Amino acid sequence: VTAASPSAAPLTAILAGLGGLGEAWLPALTGPGAAALGVTLTAVCEPDAPRAAAALARRGLALPVHERLWDALAARPAIVVDCTTPNARLAIAREALLAGAHVLCVGPLAADEETAARLIGASARAPGHLAVAHEARHQPGLRQLRDLVRSGALGRPQTLRAELHAPPGADAGQAAMRHAMLRGPAIEAFDAARAILGADALSVACDARTPEGQPFAHAPEAHARFGMADGALFLFSGNRAEAGPPSSPHGMWRLTLSGGMARWDGAGPAEAWTLSPGSAPHPLPPPAALPDVPASLAGLVAAIRAGRRPETHVRDAAASLAMVLAAIRSADRDGRPEAVRRLGDLSDASGLSATGLASPRQPQEA
Numbered sequence: 001v002t003a004a005s006p007s008a009a010p011l012t013a014i015l016a017g018l019g020g021l022g023e024a025w026l027p028a029l030t031g032p033g034a035a036a037l038g039v040t041l042t043a044v045c046e047p048d049a050p051r052a053a054a055a056l057a058r059r060g061l062a063l064p065v066h067e068r069l070w071d072a073l074a075a076r077p078a079i080v081v082d083c084t085t086p087n088a089r090l091a092i093a094r095e096a097l098l099a100g101a102h103v104l105c106v107g108p109l110a111a112d113e114e115t116a117a118r119l120i121g122a123s124a125r126a127p128g129h130l131a132v133a134h135e136a137r138h139q140p141g142l143r144q145l146r147d148l149v150r151s152g153a154l155g156r157p158q159t160l161r162a163e164l165h166a167p168p169g170a171d172a173g174q175a176a177m178r179h180a181m182l183r184g185p186a187i188e189a190f191d192a193a194r195a196i197l198g199a200d201a202l203s204v205a206c207d208a209r210t211p212e213g214q215p216f217a218h219a220p221e222a223h224a225r226f227g228m229a230d231g232a233l234f235l236f237s238g239n240r241a242e243a244g245p246p247s248s249p250h251g252m253w254r255l256t257l258s259g260g261m262a263r264w265d266g267a268g269p270a271e272a273w274t275l276s277p278g279s280a281p282h283p284l285p286p287p288a289a290l291p292d293v294p295a296s297l298a299g300l301v302a303a304i305r306a307g308r309r310p311e312t313h314v315r316d317a318a319a320s321l322a323m324v325l326a327a328i329r330s331a332d333r334d335g336r337p338e339a340v341r342r343l344g345d346l347s348d349a350s351g352l353s354a355t356g357l358a359s360p361r362q363p364q365e366a
């Protein structure tokens with residue numbers, strides 16, 4: 001458990017993994033939003049040094065590049081932002097947590113249950129936080145749906161529906177991936193559904209399809225029906241190789257409640273209606289503004305400063321990953337219903353010893 005910091009004193013950060021996504025994070029970590037948060041990016045870690053140098057040059061940045069994380073950790077950064085692929089996640093989290101840093105990794109958390117359990121174990125033994133950058137759940141319209149559920153103003157949730165449509169198009173890695181939808185963008189919608197309902201998934205039946213004539217080798221299309229712990233149904237339908245107008249990247253959402261309905265188009269504010277009398281509009285409080293940096297980074301910094309757990313800490317994120325893995329098991333068994341396992345309850349063998357742990361980096365007083 002980290003101690004609270006009394007001020008907005010500076011926090012140093014390093015970025016691990018300077019591929020496509022890492023480069024996309026650079027402006028957020030070096031721009032005015034980061035400065036306002038008190039976050040300073042001091043170095044990057046990328047084994048492909050020429051790739052890192054090219055990315056930094058494109059962004060007009062001059063930062064040290066380390067090929068090994070251990071060397072970057074010698075400067076004792078407060079935060080490690082992990083933008084690598086899931087197969088590097090465990091090694092990076094272990095090293096960074098051992099060195100006393102907090103870790104923010106992009107999703108998905110892991111590719112399998114065992115790695116997720118090890119990440120939970122590593123985090124539980126370390127004083128630093130391990131958080132996952134699930135961004136969709138922070139979208140203002142989704143927050144409005146969540147707040148409506150929490151308020152109970154239109155009764156209890158019955159059915160939550162999310163539709164995601166994207167035009168065909170993929171880089172080579174994405175195109176070759178097995179379960180391109182479920183291992184790709186689906187996790188953001190699954191995570192958002194848990195956030196809206198305030199409930200985890202218990203079971204799923206899922207069909208995945210590989211239509212002809214599109215660039216993905218396997219299953220860019222998936223249709224999943226989750227039974228949630230609050231009794232609601234969550235229906236997800238996604239296709240990332242579809243002709244015609246796309247949905248917002250955050251999807252289109254409809255929520256039926258015992259006393260009304262709400263919807264969000266993935267961009268503007270959410271809207272709601274009462275069931276009676278006569279399906280009248282139900283005004284919602286205006287949506288909150290997004291921060292100038294990824295909301296997960298702002299959330300982690302706020303959590304560090306307040307001495308509390310971030311919203312999408314590893315154990316919470318594991319419940320979203322569990323939905324993905326259960327949906328894949330179901331799709332691979334022709335849609336047979338599967339239980340969604342509680343990954344945090346799996347036996348953990350993190351390999352991270354409790355001895356020799358450094359204290360988590362606290363903001364440095366200027």
Ligand SMILES: NC(=O)c1ccc[n+]([C@@H]2O[C@H](COP(=O)([O-])OP(=O)(O)OC[C@H]3O[C@@H](n4cnc5c(N)ncnc54)[C@H](O)[C@@H]3O)[C@@H](O)[C@H]2O)c1
Pocket residue numbers: 016017018019020021022045046047048051069083084085086088092106107108
């Ligand atoms: N690209 C997207 O739009 C997108 C969207 C959502 C999530 N993601 C997630 O982000 C991950 C990264 O995506 P990407 O497109 O940037 O992949 P990428 O393959 O282009 O980049 C990953 C980078 O990480 C580096 N790396 C690997 N191991 C490392 C280690 N131990 N330490 C430091 N760097 C290491 C690689 O050399 C590579 O440059 C994806 O696997 C996925 O999990 C990507």
